[in-house]
Amino acid sequence: MTLTPENLHGVNVAMVSPFQANHDIDLEGTKQLTRFLIDAGVHGIMTTGGNGEFPHMLREEKQAVTAAIVEEAAGAIPIIAGTAASGTREAVLLGQDAMAVGADGTIVTAPYYFQVSEDALFAHYETIATQVDLPLVLYNNPLYTGNEITPALIDRLAAVPNVIGLKQSNADFGILMENIRMNGDKIAVLTGIDSQFYAALAAGATGIFSTAACVIPREMVAIYDLVKAGSFEEARVLQLKLQALNRYLEYDPGYVGPCKAALRMLGLPAGPVRGPLPEVTPDEEAGVRGGLEALGLLG
Secondary structure: OOOOOOOEEEEEEEEOEEEEOOOOHHHHHHHHHHHHHHHHOEEEEEEEEOOHHHHHOHHHHHHHHHHHHHHHHHHOEEEEEEEEOOOOHHHHHHHHHHHHHOEEEEEEEOOOOOOOOOOHHHHHHHHHHHOOOOEEEEEEEEHOOOOOOHHHHHHHHOOOOOOOEEEOOOOOHHHHHHHHHHHHHOOEEOOOOHHHHHHHHHHOEEEEEOOHHHOHHHHHHOOOOOHHOOHHHHHHHHHHHHHHHHHOOOOOOOOOOOOOHHHHHOOOOOOOOOOOOOOOOOOOOOOOOHHHHHOOOOO
């Protein structure tokens, strides 16, 4: 399907990359998890992003995971491939890989490791958008990349063909608001922070790229549906209820290990994390389990 600012909305899952016990990719598990998420009513899936452990995957593994998700989805929902890289050339090649296996779009963080100028960031994204013929979602996550995609830069990039959206993962809610003000009529603006979901929708964001939705997709979709129906108080109450789990799926103690631990508790494919990412500690695992129990998801 053609991904546009108008149909980039709702709950887009930042999906884990399931691994086998020996840390090889688990393509059957990937398909099984994809089917679980689609059946739960999510609006899109983001492959091989941070929650998918992209920095620790080989190029061919990223393409294989995205291909498996695209195959299982069979056009039911948009599949947006994470194709971030520190270098422009690699990001282009990853985008072309995603295009070759039928992804509907790409999502790309700012380059990481080297800090670069705003003009260099603009050139990075413009080159990708020009050389990869897929809709492109900007992904601002300065805590992890060290490079901020400012609202002013996003305003410049919104005029570049193929740039259709933004995942805003800066915890500063004011920056999300500024992006909605400056660019919400040009591109889709989505939050990337689960605890902000209700507030972001109320402020005019079109949706979320969500780690939590990998574990509790129905509940995250329910928040979106409630807001769209004008049931703001019900949505607010549900957002607070989900916080018992969501607080483990953001920045501390690191969201990938807790997300995979939660999936394992629910009997869903996940497997281990790849090093050097840590598995959850016993205390963290108990906290995740308590969050799931508070939502009535464990017996």
